[in-house]
Amino acid sequence: MQQHNEDVPTLDFLGATGTVTGSRFLLRVNGKRYLVDCGLFQGGRKIKAKNWEPFPVPPEDIDAILLTHAHIDHTGYLPRLVRQGYRGPVYATEATCALLEIMLPDAGYLQEQDAAYANKKGYSRHKPALPLYTVADAEQALGLLNPLSFGQPLALDDVTVTWRPAGHILGSAILEVEAGGQKLVFSGDLGRYDGEVMQPPARVEQADVLLVESTYGNRLHADEPIQDVLAGVLKEVIRQGGVLLVPAFTVGRTQQLLYHVRQLQDQGRVPADLPVFIDSPMAVEASHIYCRFGDDHNLDINLLMDEQTCPLRCRETHFVRDVAASKELNVMPGPAMILSASGMCTGGRILHHLKWRLPDQRNVVLFVGYQAEGTRGRRLLEGAERVRIHGESVPVRARIVQAHALSGHADRDEILRWLSGFNQPPRQTFIVHGEPSSSAALQGHIRRKLGWEAVVPEQGERFPLE
Numbered sequence: 001m002q003q004h005n006e007d008v009p010t011l012d013f014l015g016a017t018g019t020v021t022g023s024r025f026l027l028r029v030n031g032k033r034y035l036v037d038c039g040l041f042q043g044g045r046k047i048k049a050k051n052w053e054p055f056p057v058p059p060e061d062i063d064a065i066l067l068t069h070a071h072i073d074h075t076g077y078l079p080r081l082v083r084q085g086y087r088g089p090v091y092a093t094e095a096t097c098a099l100l101e102i103m104l105p106d107a108g109y110l111q112e113q114d115a116a117y118a119n120k121k122g123y124s125r126h127k128p129a130l131p132l133y134t135v136a137d138a139e140q141a142l143g144l145l146n147p148l149s150f151g152q153p154l155a156l157d158d159v160t161v162t163w164r165p166a167g168h169i170l171g172s173a174i175l176e177v178e179a180g181g182q183k184l185v186f187s188g189d190l191g192r193y194d195g196e197v198m199q200p201p202a203r204v205e206q207a208d209v210l211l212v213e214s215t216y217g218n219r220l221h222a223d224e225p226i227q228d229v230l231a232g233v234l235k236e237v238i239r240q241g242g243v244l245l246v247p248a249f250t251v252g253r254t255q256q257l258l259y260h261v262r263q264l265q266d267q268g269r270v271p272a273d274l275p276v277f278i279d280s281p282m283a284v285e286a287s288h289i290y291c292r293f294g295d296d297h298n299l300d301i302n303l304l305m306d307e308q309t310c311p312l313r314c315r316e317t318h319f320v321r322d323v324a325a326s327k328e329l330n331v332m333p334g335p336a337m338i339l340s341a342s343g344m345c346t347g348g349r350i351l352h353h354l355k356w357r358l359p360d361q362r363n364v365v366l367f368v369g370y371q372a373e374g375t376r377g378r379r380l381l382e383g384a385e386r387v388r389i390h391g392e393s394v395p396v397r398a399r400i401v402q403a404h405a406l407s408g409h410a411d412r413d414e415i416l417r418w419l420s421g422f423n424q425p426p427r428q429t430f431i432v433h434g435e436p437s438s439s440a441a442l443q444g445h446i447r448r449k450l451g452w453e454a455v456v457p458e459q460g461e462r463f464p465l466e
């Protein structure tokens with residue numbers, strides 16, 4: 001790490017460089033240190049190993065943490081940082097704080113369960129396998145949360161921070177940071193335009209320094225309506241007596257899927273008695289939070305709606321909470337639909353379902369979100385004939401399908417549409433949250449379409465903001 005002149009604001013890129021996950025950016029202003037996002041690295045062994053490395057800055061020296069949204073690749077390192085000594089405030093939108101109250105303890109529980117299972121089966125390289133953090137660490141982290149409303153400025157010493165809607169998931173935000181006479185904008189994860197569930201990302205007109213995500217910086221989402229894709233794969237598994245298995249983030253993607261399947265049932269395109277299992281202890285709570293924060297999205301829902309009228313319920317929705325009930329799903333005959341986390345197949349209950357369902361050609365696995373490099377999800381999409389799960393080699397005979405239409409991320413043209421809202425080019429633009437090919441492609445498009453120059457930073461790189 002380069003030497004730092006305290007008189008000049010600087011930005012350290014500690015994650016989400018050369019990869020989509022591990023969002024961590026350290027802003028230094030007038031001797032203060034602010035961490036924007038505190039995300040977990042997700043993917044193969046090599047990238048996940050970064051989570052075990054000592055944090056580059058003593059956690060107790062960080063003055064505050066500012067979060068863009070609740071997804072684990074933006075927040076999931078927080079309990080680990082608390083375990084290492086961080087005791088300062090954590091600021092986020094009200095909906096993000098509400099989601100973290102269920103997501104962080106669940107993440108801690110999964111860490112404990114995965115370590116216990118690895119020790120039971122003996123497939124871990126470490127003896128004994130240890131969790132990255134525990135439920136107790138997550139609970140301690142929750143005590144540091146400070147919720148704020150969209151548009152409510154937060155004054156911290158010489159820094160003022162405002163959260164604007166990003167449209168990615170409930171509570172997701174674009175951060176506007178006034179620091180040292182400059183305006184920094186962190187895009188977080190940008191949502192899509194014209195979505196049925198989430199509202200579009202807010203327009204931002206000015207920035208001196210901009211960090212923009214590039215998850216889909218080299219791609220356009222398919223035009224095929226998601227309901228047509230869902231209807232097709234559901235009819236396929238119904239005809240074959242199979243199971244549609246959907247690895248999905250419990251927050252965001254699961255609610256979108258429930259909405260669209262319910263629409264298909266109401267239209268008569270999918271049988272109303274098709275059983276839909278949400279195998280996640282926190283999916284019910286997440287759906288309730290969507291009801292609490294109705295102003296953040298487009299759906300007309302409230303906490304008083306019953307099972308038959310709520311658009312976030314299918315006609316026959318079953319929420320699976322305990323492990324025993326989850327195991328029963330593995331031997332359940334089709335047709336049925338199972339949604340389970342994690343969305344990139346890096347851990348959680350989805351691994352058990354994949355182990356049971358992948359060898360059966362009657363089943364379909366539908367990916368509805370981004371699959372980072374090195375994840376099992378990416379290997380399945382790339383046509384792997386076998387994948388390792390819990391130390392076992394599992395044959396892949398189920399059909400693998402991907403639906404980009406349900407992505408919560410803006411695609412290349414939508415990112416450029418958001419960038420075109422700026423009145424003039426930022427003095428410094430940094431492209432983050434993307435694999436190298438995506439970031440490089442977006443860099444080229446920004447140069448050609450907008451006439452800006454942009455930098456793709458490397459892990460650990462520091463830039464003076466002057």
